[in-house]
Amino acid sequence: MKKGDNLINKVKEKITIHEIYRQPEDQITITVDRNDLPETVRILYYDLGGWLSSMIPNDEREINGNFALYYVLSMEGGKMTPEDELPQDEKCWITVKTFIPANDPTFPSVTLKVPAAVWYEREAYDMFGLTAIGLPDPRRLVVSDDWPEGLFPLRKDAMDYRHRPDPVDHKDEPEAKFLKPEGAGVLDVPLGPLHITSDEPGHFRLYCDGDTIIDADYRLFYQHRGMEKLAENRMNYDQMGYLAERVCGICGYAHAIGCIEAAEKAIGLEIPLRAQAMRVICLEIERLHSHLLNIGLACEVTGNVNAFMHIFRIREFSMELAQLVTGGRKTYGNVVMGGLRRDMTGTEIKKSLELLEIIEVQTKEVWDAVMDDKNQVERWKGVGLLDKQVARDFSPVGPNIRGCGFKRDSRYDHPYDFLTQLDFEIPTEDGCDVFARETVRYRELLESVSIIRQCFEMMPGGLTVIKPQTMIKPGAYAIGNDEAPRGENIHWIMHGNAQKVFRWRCRAATYNNWTSLRYQFRGNTIADAALIVCSLDPCYSCTERVTVVDIKSKKTKILNYQDLKRYSQSSKNHPLKNM
């Protein structure tokens, strides 16, 4: 009896499965008919306790003449109650695969049964032209509004990638519609599209009744860089890791590990324990500085600049720690296939332990001071509530879901070999609000410090890198996962000929979190909008300017940064009072 066999048997009772394929031991792919797809995903998601981790559309016409869809589900148990969780040795990945004929690129939408699939299916149309029939929200997601109709960039024969296609005439652009609630007196508040510290500009529409947000919608992907295509065309595996690092400015190292791990798993490469320990250390250092950044920003958005300054002072130590361990102030440029490039010396370990001590003591001190501040805690409590059922429906990841009481963590559910030897707990909170998320982050900080200490103690000797001896088999695929500061990153790699990538799908943590953000906005005031987005941790810090349009009287008013900031800090003198 292998891992996941009883889950597959339960699916078999209702659905005909054409093929079962195992790449690594805990990653199972089942092929079903395209019309059975929604029901299969639903059974796995709701009945058997799966979470939708990723969905990969793939152009396999040169291999088997079809397009293919892979719905990756992380089987962990529903976790709505503490008992409702799969035993640790039965947790696995189940991928539902289906073929779509090239002459009829449509498939029945899964979103109607599992809401979490909505963004993935919108992206499948934008990139591959695969239409989900019955998809409630068929707008564009990834490609920009001036992208020509009917040109699907990730199809292998779509276009000449050395040239950018001519943008559509401004007049012919399809209108970017927003989902709007009906009713009189609804104010339409645009937020964005540029946030100064963010690499990913995003545009938010908040629909307000007076001061309260009743609904929200957003348009992202303003800077689509086409990295997946770049990797397919030019990169070999030595260069892929460095490209994957550039996905994100904060959790880049986690992306590199996820990407390289997917490639390693597909050829069954076991890396040395010392390299695994070093990888865990670097990931935890990344978590340290990312969480400190987010807690600091959550204080700054609510006007507590003093706490922000203190937390950033401590964050500096975590950067120094990264410098000691990897040689750069960020943990970049370190991962290669088969291990890690840089080893540590005894003096470096000694200095690192001293820095860890400083970080731990000072973080505790600042956090206690922040918790003593009643005004601060009041601003966080009860804001941005994410309902438990909504969280279950949309599969968010990271502190966002651990703040709702779900114990979902890649380190705990699908650990590396070395992580199983360590002793650590996954903090969860039941508040479902911003306060719960920040508390989870704080408790994770302390856990991270303890994990790094354990790693230094238990780190075995030996090599940190081995040369991969196995040739890469074309057509083999595998999932690479790890827990970035914002949540679980999933990388999916299918190998092609000549030691290159056929398809690389990178799913960053925030991608899964965005879909449920809309429900977190509802019922809060405009002043809390910035805080709610901040608590999601998408590097959001600043709103440059906001235009407010009153639909009823057709009046507009421009609020500048100062106005909005003052209002979000003091909640007095409503800037829209005299409209």
Place this chain on the structure above:
Amino acid sequence: MKLLDMTKKYGKATYKYPLEPYEVSEGFRGKPSYTYENCIGCTACGVACPSNAINVKLNEDKTKLVWEFDAARCIFCGRCDEVCPTGAIVLSQEFELAVKFDKNNLKERGELDVEYCEVCNKPFTTKRLISYIFHRLEKVGWDKKTLGEKIKYAKTCPTCKREEKTEVMTKYLKRGTK
């Protein structure tokens, strides 16, 4: 109030940066420093560089091999440092890369003399690379006489070597069929 007390306790957290130098740790990976004297033009760094910051190519009239490094593209991974056989390129501790007005100040350049093939007269490697190989062979104990005999072989490009070998083989095979 507690936070304000903390400020007193920990004091200054900032540096007077340009006036007061920022200390980096020992293994810091900064800007790659290039020593022209050590470079043999083997192009290992150019092949290894994942971000194409290092370019090695012939100049227009094919008399020099040009080594070019662009710090603006560099991701400081240190692959070039790892693969360089002579230590011509080493990561330094330098991290200040700001230049005034001209982007070209970020670029570094080195030109090496090209060696021509004795048979077809096309450039195929650098003079330094060949002398480096001979130097190494001398060190492992080859005598000067054998090396002198081999010099013509070393100065033939791979394509010509292959053709020569094919000719010998065809002759040999023809003789065999007779």
